[in-house]
Ligand SMILES: CCCCCCCCCCCCCC(=O)SCCNC(=O)CCNC(=O)[C@H](O)C(C)(C)COP(=O)(O)OP(=O)(O)OC[C@H]1O[C@@H](n2cnc3c(N)ncnc32)[C@H](O)[C@@H]1OP(=O)(O)O
């Protein structure tokens with residue numbers, strides 16, 4: 001991604017496009033083009049300032065808590081997102097987070113069910129809106145901030161542009177404040193006041209034939225399909241022959257290794273061992289995590305990715321794009337390039353069509369050699385009620401699902 005000066009230009013341009021944000025201009029977030037010097041909370045409120053009753057909703061609708069331990073309620077949430085969540089700009093793909101993925105994403109240690117907020121139509125009980133928060137300790141520069149990560153904001157396609165999103169955001173804010181938490185982190189493909197970092201997606205083809213058939217990639221001029229297939233063939237053997245699936249006994253040393261590695265980034269989470277095991281325990285069709293250990297059985301290298309498929313809208317031959325999204329990786333006895341080369345081999349074996357990475361961490365060190373192609377999707381990182389200077393994408397060490 002471009003350097004900060006270019007990003008500030010991009011943000012100034014974006015702020016000209018939507019000069020007024022009727023909702024966001026009322027929120028404790030810096031203005032889009034603000035050049036912030038200090039890091040710290042923007043507003044200070046106490047529990048006394050927090051409304052004790054839920055926000056008002058238009059008469060037809062009611063607030064509900066989605067109980068992700070209930071199969072039927074989890075299925076309602078799956079269906080809402082499967083039909084109404086994030087699409088690419090050309091409406092060719094829509095994320096298809098699975099029920100087991102959503103349960104995993106929403107139930108880390110110390111989660112609150114009150115933070116899984118749905119909006120249903122009173123009469124039919126149809127789920128038409130959702131937003132979630134999960135607790136996370138995120139360090140910003142030199143301060144660890146107890147905050148929440150906001151995700152899965154969704155309003156049914158038929159109820160768009162009725163200002164329901166600000167109501168969902170204010171309600172989740174109220175419920176989080178009631179637990180004496182005043183900051184949040186979130187990411188979005190849209191530019192809002194105001195990004196902490198502007199990141200870019202990179203993609204590594206694993207199944208070029210299918211990616212071309214579904215319009216994810218195109219065949220470059222003078223390239224034949226058979227040449228493409230050959231070009232993207234992955235290694236036969238692991239570069240790190242002893243890499244194996246993470247096991248519970250690895251957790252102590254793996255957590256220490258990851259926390260140490262993340263300390264060099266300006267925005268990064270800190271994990272307890274319990275949190276680490278929740279996020280990295282291998283889960284079929286959700287999370288893949290491999291480690292390498294030394295002679296004392298201490299973890300020295302980790303690669304991990306999550307399974308986030310997309311529905312392919314309107315393609316007769318293929319219904320689903322199988323995408324692996326890079327999660328957290330640490331290389332100490334190997335290079336990041338060799339480590340990710342091994343991740344690509346395992347992802348190909350697990351029949352993924354593409355492996356996606358953001359240009360965060362030190363990922364830009366391997367994009368070229370491992371044959372990644374830059375995507376057209378930007379992902380903006382945001383903090384709520386916390387100002388901090390704009391970061392270069394390589395200073396970000398946080399992944400949201
Ligand atoms: C301390 C605790 C704090 C907790 C909260 C921290 C903040 C969390 C913030 C949420 C983090 C979410 C992280 C994720 O999940 S990012 C994924 C978001 N979901 C999707 O993109 C799914 C498909 N789209 C939809 O479902 C709807 O279009 C959504 C629900 C996104 C907007 O619904 P709709 O299209 O019907 O619009 P409206 O008329 O109701 O409202 C228009 C207002 O909403 C602002 N808007 C539009 N998109 C987003 C967006 N992605 N984040 C924040 N704000 C957004 C927009 O600028 C405008 O405000 P303003 O420009 O007039 O001011």
Ligand SMILES: CNCCCN(C)c1ncc(F)c(N2CC(C(=O)NCc3cnc4ccccn34)C2)n1
Pocket residue numbers: 086087088089093094095151152187188189201308310321356375376377378379400401
């Ligand atoms: C709120 N949590 C943020 C993470 C959600 N994530 C993963 C996400 N947010 C915005 C994006 F721009 C994005 N991209 C991955 C890249 C990509 O794969 N683009 C082609 C594509 C295939 N399927 C879809 C579905 C929706 C959008 C683009 N799609 C672009 N990823």
